[in-house]
Amino acid sequence: xxxxxxxxxxxxxxxxxxxxxxxxxxxxxxxxxxxxxxxxxxxxxxxxxxxxxxxxxxxxxxxxxxxxxxxxxxxxxxxxxxxxxxxxxxxxxxxxxxxxxxxxxxxxxxxxxxxxxx
Amino acid sequence: xxxxxxxxxxxxxxxxxxxxxxxxxxxxxxxxxxxxxxxxxxxxxxxxxxxxxxxxxxxxxxxxxxxxxxxxxxxxxxxxxxxxxxxxxxxxxxxxxxxxxxxxxxxxxxxxxxxxx
Numbered sequence: 083x084x085x086x087x088x089x090x091x092x093x094x095x096x097x098x099x100x101x102x103x104x105x106x107x108x109x110x111x112x113x114x115x116x117x118x119x120x121x122x123x124x125x126x127x128x129x130x131x132x133x134x135x136x137x138x139x140x141x142x143x144x145x146x147x148x149x150x151x152x153x154x155x156x157x158x159x160x161x162x163x164x165x166x167x168x169x170x171x172x173x174x175x176x177x178x179x180x181x182x183x184x185x186x187x188x189x190x191x192x193x194x195x196x197x198x199x200x
Numbered sequence: 201x202x203x204x205x206x207x208x209x210x211x212x213x214x215x216x217x218x219x220x221x222x223x224x225x226x227x228x229x230x231x232x233x234x235x236x237x238x239x240x241x242x243x244x245x246x247x248x249x250x251x252x253x254x255x256x257x258x259x260x261x262x263x264x265x266x267x268x269x270x271x272x273x274x275x276x277x278x279x280x281x282x283x284x285x286x287x288x289x290x291x292x293x294x295x296x297x298x299x300x301x302x303x304x305x306x307x308x309x310x311x312x313x314x315x316x317x
Binding site: 125134136186 | 235240241242258288290303305311
């Protein structure tokens, strides 16, 4: 079974500052993928960034980077130069190999609400 | 162009009614999903389909019946609606590459907010 834990129900950051959203995971799979999604108040789910368990480099996508520490089973999202539009709920999620009874299944954390102050 | 679309966006109905939510994706993906987001914003998978075949049924009551007429569509029919069914239902799709160790992102539809009175 897979489990994702996001321990920060809410985070506040000043505009233009960087912020780290925490995510830890638990799985017995050797191969897995880690994802971050953003859910603004309008409700849609927006994919931000992905990290494969065998990727040696931390993933980056524009202002988003994923601080992947495999031994500690953590996959924290770093948002640099925060903008007002970054205010949203952020979900960490993971999945295992395609195939079998967990085909494609994403397991989500509880989410972290990020508020960016001007 | 909308990648994953759902209709309706809002659905308000009485307990005991039967309702359907439709989902379509134009991404050419082979796998589609239904997720439920409860009032605490927790997201949980309900079903997944690969090439019209049911793969995951995550202990969902049998009042919920997904149907996939083709790999671009995955509809969700709910019988005898209960108050606890009130939630936001998301459809999603992805292209799977079994055994490859490649994990493509899932693209989500806009969600359907179901309110059962």
